[in-house]
Amino acid sequence: MRITPLTKTALWAAAGFVLVFIYAPLFVVVANSFSTSSTLAWPPPGFTTEWWVRALTNEAALNAISTSVIVALASTFVALLLGTALSFALQRFEFFGKSTVNLLVVLPIALPGIVTGIALNNAFKTIMGVQLGWATIIVAHATFCVVTVFNNVFARLRRVGTSLEEASSDLGAGAWTTFRLVTFPQIRSALFAGGLLSFALSFDEIIVTTFTAGSGVQTLPIFILDNMFRPNQAPIVAVIAVVMILIAIVPIYVAQRLTSSDSR
Amino acid sequence: MPTDVTSPVRVTELPRQSVARRGSAYLYRHAKVRLALLLSAPLFWLGFVYIAALVALLITAFWSVDSFTGDILIEWNFDNVTTILTESVYQAVTLRTLGAAALVTIIDIALALPIAFVMAKVANKSVQRALVIAILMPLWASYLVKAYAWRNVLAEDGVLDWTLGLVGGNSPGYGFEGAILTLSYLWLPYVILPIYTALERVPDSLLDASSDLGARTWTTFRTVIMPLITPGIIAGSIFSFSLTLGDYIAVKIVGGATQTLGTLVYTNVGTANNLPLAAAIAFIPIAIIFIYLGAVRRTGALSNL
Numbered sequence: 001m002r003i004t005p006l007t008k009t010a011l012w013a014a015a016g017f018v019l020v021f022i023y024a025p026l027f028v029v030v031a032n033s034f035s036t037s038s039t040l041a042w043p044p045p046g047f048t049t050e051w052w053v054r055a056l057t058n059e060a061a062l063n064a065i066s067t068s069v070i071v072a073l074a075s076t077f078v079a080l081l082l083g084t085a086l087s088f089a090l091q092r093f094e095f096f097g098k099s100t101v102n103l104l105v106v107l108p109i110a111l112p113g114i115v116t117g118i119a120l121n122n123a124f125k126t127i128m129g130v131q132l133g134w135a136t137i138i139v140a141h142a143t144f145c146v147v148t149v150f151n152n153v154f155a156r157l158r159r160v161g162t163s164l165e166e167a168s169s170d171l172g173a174g175a176w177t178t179f180r181l182v183t184f185p186q187i188r189s190a191l192f193a194g195g196l197l198s199f200a201l202s203f204d205e206i207i208v209t210t211f212t213a214g215s216g217v218q219t220l221p222i223f224i225l226d227n228m229f230r231p232n233q234a235p236i237v238a239v240i241a242v243v244m245i246l247i248a249i250v251p252i253y254v255a256q257r258l259t260s261s262d263s264r
Numbered sequence: 265m266p267t268d269v270t271s272p273v274r275v276t277e278l279p280r281q282s283v284a285r286r287g288s289a290y291l292y293r294h295a296k297v298r299l300a301l302l303l304s305a306p307l308f309w310l311g312f313v314y315i316a317a318l319v320a321l322l323i324t325a326f327w328s329v330d331s332f333t334g335d336i337l338i339e340w341n342f343d344n345v346t347t348i349l350t351e352s353v354y355q356a357v358t359l360r361t362l363g364a365a366a367l368v369t370i371i372d373i374a375l376a377l378p379i380a381f382v383m384a385k386v387a388n389k390s391v392q393r394a395l396v397i398a399i400l401m402p403l404w405a406s407y408l409v410k411a412y413a414w415r416n417v418l419a420e421d422g423v424l425d426w427t428l429g430l431v432g433g434n435s436p437g438y439g440f441e442g443a444i445l446t447l448s449y450l451w452l453p454y455v456i457l458p459i460y461t462a463l464e465r466v467p468d469s470l471l472d473a474s475s476d477l478g479a480r481t482w483t484t485f486r487t488v489i490m491p492l493i494t495p496g497i498i499a500g501s502i503f504s505f506s507l508t509l510g511d512y513i514a515v516k517i518v519g520g521a522t523q524t525l526g527t528l529v530y531t532n533v534g535t536a537n538n539l540p541l542a543a544a545i546a547f548i549p550i551a552i553i554f555i556y557l558g559a560v561r562r563t564g565a566l567s568n569l
Contacts, residue, residue: 014378112510175288
């Protein structure tokens with residue numbers, strides 16, 4: 001296709017504008033985390049590391065981080081079990097209602113978070129009469145994390161096929177031996193990637209969490225949201241935001257590397 | 265067990281007939297049992313935790329709240345449905361939320377088209393790969409962090425105020441416009457990626473043929489590219505549209521006093537403690553999303569998600 005130089009320049013300018021639009025706000029947060037102003041004023045009136053020191057020694061923030069890690073680990077564990085079982089069922093079997101089950105897996109992430117949130121809030125509080133707390137957050141998070149594990153393992157199972165497992169059974173290995181020595185090594189990295197994404201998803205989640213956490217348990221996103229509106233805490237939130245950007249990038253990068261061979 | 269004892273290769277040992285072995289032989293022969301074992305736990309979880317919760321939510325919309333004790337009364341009535349259908353505040357908020365979703369979608373498509381086009385058709389291979397990564401990375405930065413970033417940008421005396429001040433303007437601040445900007449920012453990568461994928465699939469030969477036949481860039485874009493990438497654009501719009509309809513956190517962070525369906529649901533669950541009314545309101549965005557999905561289904565956009 002022939003594109004005139006003028007159009008080409010305009011296109012590149014538009015692309016550059018979009019990139020600035022995407023990245024500038026993130027850099028503003030990084031800059032503000034070192035700013036002496038606590039009102040988000042621009043340009044930053046001075047440089048300080050005070051907020052970093054205060055954030056990294058803030059007990060509530062550190063508690064919130066460990067809460068988030070525990071919740072993310074627990075819900076990832078459940079999601080790994082359920083997601084793996086589902087992906088085997090949907091990849092290796094034909095059965096009535098298969099597409100419905102497929103829809104069921106995607107639904108918790110496809111419906112608006114607020115719907116999932118109040119549906120679970122209502123189910124826990126009104127229907128089951130359970131106190132909101134650790135267990136309810138973990139159940140809620142696991143529900144929408146299943147899909148990430150499912151997607152990864154499902155793609156891997158489609159790629160590896162069943163011939164090695166059949167060979168294993170033909171050679172006399174039982175179901176458990178075949179799984180341990182043949183199937184598991186083949187899906188290990190997909191499980192790891194799905195688990196990482198699930199961890200990241202749970203670690204960041206805010207909407208469903210606000211409806212299922214109750215007042216006693218504070219995850220990191222809830223801590224951020226609570227402190228964002230307190231004038232003196234604004235720069236501490238900036239520091240935590242920067243840390244979260246860094247934390248989010250690492251697992252995503254690793255997961256991408258591990259699964260890039262699946263999409264080829 | 266397929267162990268052939270009559271073969272010339274001497275088989276020294278038969279598999280031990282333990283319980284585990286009999287179990288796995290049984291599983292090997294009964295595919296239905298295997299399937300049932302695999303499906304039982306996930307279906308129990310998703311069916312009894314999630315679907316039951318959604319159904320219960322639908323039912324709760326037809327109950328009411330004791331205004332004195334704040335307890336939920338199991339009295340079947342259509343009061344909540346009547347309220348949200350007739351009271352003008354709910355109509356106004358629904359229209360505002362729909363307007364926001366439409367605006368965000370239009371802004372995102374307008375921003376996504378040029379960069380997706382550059383990525384798919386103008387940039388060389390290595391720049392293309394770098395751009396894809398550049399678009400993917402912020403997709404995974406926390407939602408909350410991105411909304412907070414816009415709280416920084418839009419703040420009074422903040423960076424946008426300062427930048428626009430150089431040309432004599434000022435920041436829109438926290439309010440409806442701020443919310444629109446932030447929501448457009450949040451969903452932009454979700455819109456860029458399907459459009460980019462659709463553009464990638466448009467064969468270069470078609471574009472060459474079009475210009476060989478004398479079409480100018482704009483004509484080629486309008487008559488060749490647009491019809492081919494429309495499903496991709498619609499796929500992207502599903503994200504920006506439905507995510508905006510359900511959002512309330514970003515609106516809370518940068519929207520000032522702006523009310524959307526999401527914030528109405530939130531206040532009714534929290535401060536107003538009227539879960540039945542909240543449930544009824546929550547079904548407005550669900551209904552709109554299903555209507556929207558139904559409308560775009562024929563375009564084939566859903567298989568582009």
